[in-house]
Each structure stands twice: as structure tokens, then as C-alpha cells.
Amino acid sequence: MTILAIQGIRGGCGATSVCAALAWDLAQAGQSVLVVDFSINNLLRLHFNHDWKSKEGWVSTLKQQQSSPSIISYSPGIDYLPFGYSGKEIYSLINDGLFYQKEHQPDKLPGFLEFLSFDDYQWVIIDCSSTLSSLNDLSNSLADINLILLNPDVGSHVLLEQNSFPVNSYFLINGFSPTSLIQQDISHIWQQNLFGLIPVILHRDEAMAESLAVKKTLGEYQPGSLIAQDIHQLALWCQNVDKQGS
Numbered sequence: 001m002t003i004l005a006i007q008g009i010r011g012g013c014g015a016t017s018v019c020a021a022l023a024w025d026l027a028q029a030g031q032s033v034l035v036v037d038f039s040i041n042n043l044l045r046l047h048f049n050h051d052w053k054s055k056e057g058w059v060s061t062l063k064q065q066q067s068s069p070s071i072i073s074y075s076p077g078i079d080y081l082p083f084g085y086s087g088k089e090i091y092s093l094i095n096d097g098l099f100y101q102k103e104h105q106p107d108k109l110p111g112f113l114e115f116l117s118f119d120d121y122q123w124v125i126i127d128c129s130s131t132l133s134s135l136n137d138l139s140n141s142l143a144d145i146n147l148i149l150l151n152p153d154v155g156s157h158v159l160l161e162q163n164s165f166p167v168n169s170y171f172l173i174n175g176f177s178p179t180s181l182i183q184q185d186i187s188h189i190w191q192q193n194l195f196g197l198i199p200v201i202l203h204r205d206e207a208m209a210e211s212l213a214v215k216k217t218l219g220e221y222q223p224g225s226l227i228a229q230d231i232h233q234l235a236l237w238c239q240n241v242d243k244q245g246s
């Protein structure tokens with residue numbers, strides 16, 4: 001089992017969309033994938049045609065003190081676990097619980113993630129939280145590969161300098177428009193200097209945005225689109241890194 005944590009260097013970089021699209025492509029290659037939502041926005045589920053009014057998710061089971069949340073099957077090879085919907089009081093429960101766990105049982109998985117120890121999947125993809133630092137620390141520590149998404153703009157470039165990243169981090173450009181001169185320049189600088197930059201570029205493509213409108217993964221919605229081809233290259237890169245690592 002390989003755990004892949006995907007986060008944006010800031011919100012809106014495309015982390016959730018890439019999680020869902022990548023899961024689909026890996027499943028097409030015969031891999032079994034679980035996609036887990038760690039983001040309070042609770043949007044990942046919508047890529048898997050989940051009822052938007054539903055409050056179902058791991059955070060709701062945490063609140064009701066049930067042991068394991070129910071994982072939902074989407075299609076052969078893809079299961080997903082929504083974040084769920086809950087009031088803001090749950091955030092301090094998560095932070096306090098994870099803080100206690102880190103202090104007293106650092107080698108044990110938190111109860112709500114016990115299913116990870118069953119090793120049922122080839123890939124677990126985590127849509128990381130940019131809001132709850134305790135969840136972000138947890139996904140960083142669980143991950144075999146940390147994927148940080150960058151939109152090729154000046155803001156991302158500055159944030160790369162200002163932040164530090166876990167050792168097993170790789171960087172991925174998303175939303176590239178080939179006609180933009182500033183994007184060309186920034187991508188070029190990163191290609192020359194950014195250690196860990198993945199040699200795959202995800203283009204800006206309306207098919208990605210539209211796939212959420214139709215509540216499907218990108219590969220189902222427009223398998224022939226440019227961005228679906230980019231995601232396929234990313235899936236091949238992931239499988240290759242995984243082989244080298246194991």
C-alpha cells in the first residue's frame with residue numbers, strides 16, 4: 001500500500017480535483033484505490049457523484065464516537081471516504097485528539113484511520129487539509145509521497161521560498177496555460193531550480209472544472225481531453241516512483 005498525500009501550496013491549486021482524477025486513472029490501470037477527504041470543505045465526494053446534501057463522512061462518525069467510518073464504493077477499483085459535515089466544534093475535537101495521540105501513542109494510528117492497517121488497497125490518496133494543521137501534520141507523517149500542487153504564478157513562487165516541506169515532497173504544476181508569458185517564465189525557473197519538480201505538467205483545461213459540474217471524475221467525463229492525458233502521465237509517474245521505492 002502506498003499513501004499519497006496531495007495538497008496545494010495554497011487553496012484553489014486543484015488538489016481535490018487531482019485526487020479524484022488520479023484515482024480514476026490508477027483504477028483504470030487495475031489498481032485498487034481509496035480516496036480519503038481530510039479537507040473541511042468536504043468537496044471530494046462530489047467528484048464521485050455523492051448526494052451534496054448528505055452529511056455522511058468520517059468526521060460525523062467521530063462525533064458520534066462510532067469506531068470506523070463507512071467507506072463508500074464508487075466503481076470497481078475506487079472507494080472513497082468523505083470528510084462529512086459537522087459544526088465547527090468538531091475541529092477542536094480533532095486537534096485535541098490528534099495532539100493527545102501524538103504525545104501518548106505516537107506509533108498508533110488514530111481510531112478513525114484504523115482501516116489503514118488492514119492494507120486493503122494498493123493506493124490511499126489523501127486530499128489534505130489546508131485548514132487544520134493537526135490533520136495536515138498527520139497526512140504528512142502517514143504519506144509515502146507528498147505531492148504539493150503549484151499554480152505557475154508569482155504567489156506560488158514566493159510561498160515556495162517561505163514554507164518548508166517534508167523530505168518526501170514532490171512538486172507538480174497544475175493549471176498551466178501555454179500562452180501565458182509569466183507562466184512560461186515561472187515554469188522555466190522551476191524546471192531549472194526546483195528540486196523534486198515532477199516532469200509532468202497539468203494544463204489548464206475546462207474539462208477539469210466541468211467534471212465537478214457533472215459530479216464525475218475527469219477520466220469518465222472527458223477521457224480524450226488534454227488534462228486527462230496529463231493525469232495519465234502523472235499516474236504513470238506515481239506507479240514508477242512506487243516501484244522504485246518498494
Ligand SMILES: Nc1ncnc2c1ncn2[C@@H]1O[C@H](COP(=O)(O)OP(=O)(O)O)[C@@H](O)[C@H]1O
Binds near residue numbers: 202
Ligand atoms: N487543470 C485545471 N484546469 C482548469 N480548472 C482547474 C484545473 N485544476 C483545478 N481546476 C478548477 O479549480 C478550482 C479549484 O480546484 P480544487 O480542486 O477545488 O482546488 P483545491 O482542492 O486545491 O482547493 C475548481 O473549480 C477546479 O475545477
Ligand SMILES: [Mg+2]
Binds near residue numbers: 017
Ligand atoms: Mg480541496
